[in-house]
Amino acid sequence: MDEPGKKIYLIGFMGSGKTTLGRKLASELDWTFIDLDNIIEERTGMRIPEIFSSKGEPWFRIAESEALRSLLGEEKVVISTGGGTPCSDDNMKFMAETGLTIYLKMSPDQLYRRLAGSQEERPLLKGHGTDDLPRYIEKKLDEREKWYSMASVTTGGEECTVSQLLTQIKDWIQK
Ligand code: S3P
Secondary structure, eight states: OOOOOOEEEEEOSTTSSHHHHHHHHHHHHTOEEEEHHHHHHHHHTSOHHHHHHHTOHHHHHHHHHHHHHHTTTOOSEEEEOOTTGGGSTTHHHHHHHHSEEEEEOOOHHHHHHHHTTOTTTOGGGTTOOTTTHHHHHHHHHHHHHHHHTTSSEEEOSTTOOHHHHHHHHHHHHHO
């Protein structure tokens, strides 16, 4: 079998900075940046909140897994995944087998500060008011940690820079 092209998958909770760091990382490496949510939106012709409200979460998860697998042939790409991507359909295993998985870890407090006010664009957070959002984030993060912690590299936090990340992954890049 041909080697699949080199790929970096950024994983982590909503609001952990996957898209921002992913763009910077791709630009440093001179690779292509791909946002998995954008791929799903392009293919379905719907925005993510609309997919959740009209089709439901199970439908979204299937579209998400298909979109992820459709990128297999891509070469030198940094892929920013959705917060729930690693947690369904053996997706974590698929990513570990086809690229380098990097977990951008943030504390529930940091995530809360970054996510408060973004409920409209994030269907899973819709309906969680200021008083119950911290608890929801903590619980969901705790549930997801078992997948996130399978990543090959863990980094993150608000101070995480691309140059630090590049130092962490330079051996893999050079392989
Ligand atoms: C989701 C995260 C979102 C998006 C969808 C579901 C999740 O992506 O895929 O709203 O299950 O955590 P971001 O992590 O980029 O916000």
